[in-house]
Amino acid sequence: xxxxAAPSANSTAxxxxxxxxxxxxxxxxxxGARLSEQEIAVRYAVSRQPVREALISLANLNLVEIRPQRGxxxxxxxxxxMREARLLxxxxxxxxIKQACKAFDMTLVPEIEANLDQQTLHAKYGDxxxxxxxxxxxxxxxxxxxxxxxxxxxxxGLKLHTDRICKLTLTGxxxxxxxxxxxxxxxxxxxxxQEPLATELMxxxxxxxxSFLPTVQMQNPEWFHQEKDAQKLNxxxxxxxxxxxRKVSRG
Amino acid sequence: xxxxAAPSANSTAxxxxxxxxxxxxxxxxxxGARLSEQEIAVRYAVSRQPVREALISLANLNLVEIRPQRGxxxxxxxxxxMREARLLxxxxxxxxIKQACKAFDMTLVPEIEANLDQQTLHAKYGDxxxxxxxxxxxxxxxxxxxxxxxxxxxxxGLKLHTDRICKLTLTGxxxxxxxxxxxxxxxxxxxxxQEPLATELMxxxxxxxxSFLPTVQMQNPEWFHQEKDAQKLNxxxxxxxxxxxRKVSRG
DNA sequence: AATTTCAGACTTGTATGGTAGTAGACGTAA
DNA sequence: TTACGTCTACTACCATACAAGTCTGAAATT
Numbered sequence: 001x002x003x004x005a006a007p008s009a010n011s012t013a014x015x016x017x018x019x020x021x022x023x024x025x026x027x028x029x030x031x032g033a034r035l036s037e038q039e040i041a042v043r044y045a046v047s048r049q050p051v052r053e054a055l056i057s058l059a060n061l062n063l064v065e066i067r068p069q070r071g072x073x074x075x076x077x078x079x080x081x082m083r084e085a086r087l088l089x090x091x092x093x094x095x096x097i098k099q100a101c102k103a104f105d106m107t108l109v110p111e112i113e114a115n116l117d118q119q120t121l122h123a124k125y126g127d128x129x130x131x132x133x134x135x136x137x138x139x140x141x142x143x144x145x146x147x148x149x150x151x152x153x154x155x156x157g158l159k160l161h162t163d164r165i166c167k168l169t170l171t172g173x174x175x176x177x178x179x180x181x182x183x184x185x186x187x188x189x190x191x192x193x194q195e196p197l198a199t200e201l202m203x204x205x206x207x208x209x210x211s212f213l214p215t216v217q218m219q220n221p222e223w224f225h226q227e228k229d230a231q232k233l234n235x236x237x238x239x240x241x242x243x244x245x246r247k248v249s250r251g
Numbered sequence: 252x253x254x255x256a257a258p259s260a261n262s263t264a265x266x267x268x269x270x271x272x273x274x275x276x277x278x279x280x281x282x283g284a285r286l287s288e289q290e291i292a293v294r295y296a297v298s299r300q301p302v303r304e305a306l307i308s309l310a311n312l313n314l315v316e317i318r319p320q321r322g323x324x325x326x327x328x329x330x331x332x333m334r335e336a337r338l339l340x341x342x343x344x345x346x347x348i349k350q351a352c353k354a355f356d357m358t359l360v361p362e363i364e365a366n367l368d369q370q371t372l373h374a375k376y377g378d379x380x381x382x383x384x385x386x387x388x389x390x391x392x393x394x395x396x397x398x399x400x401x402x403x404x405x406x407x408g409l410k411l412h413t414d415r416i417c418k419l420t421l422t423g424x425x426x427x428x429x430x431x432x433x434x435x436x437x438x439x440x441x442x443x444x445q446e447p448l449a450t451e452l453m454x455x456x457x458x459x460x461x462s463f464l465p466t467v468q469m470q471n472p473e474w475f476h477q478e479k480d481a482q483k484l485n486x487x488x489x490x491x492x493x494x495x496x497r498k499v500s501r502g
Numbered sequence: 503a504a505t506t507t508c509a510g511a512c513t514t515g516t517a518t519g520g521t522a523g524t525a526g527a528c529g530t531a532a
Numbered sequence: 533t534t535a536c537g538t539c540t541a542c543t544a545c546c547a548t549a550c551a552a553g554t555c556t557g558a559a560a561t562t
Binding site: 053056060094149 | 261262264300303304307308311312313319331332335336338339341342343345346350399400401402404405408409
């Protein structure tokens, strides 16, 4: 049957797109780095065409920037984009939570509880990558429970802008388990139909996503777009906490 | 210079993508219609490769569906998608309006007023296509005024899902001029920093986008995904008003 | 008549050669 | 030293050829 066949889910182009997306979000390829079609083609032992198509899709996601006849580069991190994306994501998530509190699809409850258990586990062992994956799934499940079967596309599109920063800042079991607690609180509030509480918790949950942003930017200015901060737009307060000065190098 | 160079803005592929996007949104190509790479290539006198790349981008926008080795088809209209998109768009627009009421970039005021005048003109002459274009620009200007420089991407992505329906239902000067009045009201409320009024007006403005949807679906069921309406999700009340039974044919 | 098989005419996916445009090194001249 | 052409080695873009999967329909079989 294969009803939900993604566009050529088995094709080289699709596979490459996913692989490159992962590598970019995981910061294995630094923001601003060059991505030559030719080089990628030989590295993955495929022709240039699938590479090209993968890059086009990534450009549509704003993860790379194709400059014609010049080169293709991993998009730099943009403060204004991230702040906007965070704000818009909050708007979307709150709309979802509201609906979820009105009517929730109870058949999803077991799946969500299993998901929360996985979160706990990954947090315990500090497996950030696995946690982020399950975290995304949690938010998608909330959306589905609230009756939003397609919102995850918009949501994931917005999340993409902040995922790279989260990869850097979600370090250590303490940070992760704090997030799990927030998730459990939100889910409980939804099940209890406590809309004001649920929205308040979700707001708090999303608020400190960018707390560490200034620190990261300070330590790695070459990753960021230099932009006049004319647009403050809910600028997060500078965080004083120390951030591990990890530098990411290309594989 | 060319700082904001869109990815290959002059390329054949980009040009084709825009052309096909327009044709699909304007319903010149019916939902469900087949789009052969070969056929498009000969029609526009280009090779298959740029066509292919254009279709990939359109698939990323959910405007077409590529089924490997089978064919490429214009996406069907989906009730659930449209309802969700409308709801999410409202969430985003309200978030923007809130910010706009807090602090608005006054340098944009002349541009917006000029835009409103254009709306009035297009409405007067019943030029729906021009109106829709200027309408989109109005909402983008509001976003920019509120400090959102990138939100238009998310916004336009959500709008895409309902644009085809709006093309069918925005008929006649009376409907259009009503929308202009709503726009003027919203903008005035923003300038006067009347947040509750502004959000209320925006809510009303967006609420009846899908009013005519059941009628359209009744008259052209072949354009729609057949879906169990298990997800009612703010189902709009069936409208009794007569809709011109216009059938759209391929060019 | 009903079912299976198989050949062919499609479809999209991939590989590769060639083209036009860009950037940077280099030499030359002021 | 600085400014300005030229040349060369890149780049993404496009066209073409080939490969592989899918559907259709007619012919062979039951």
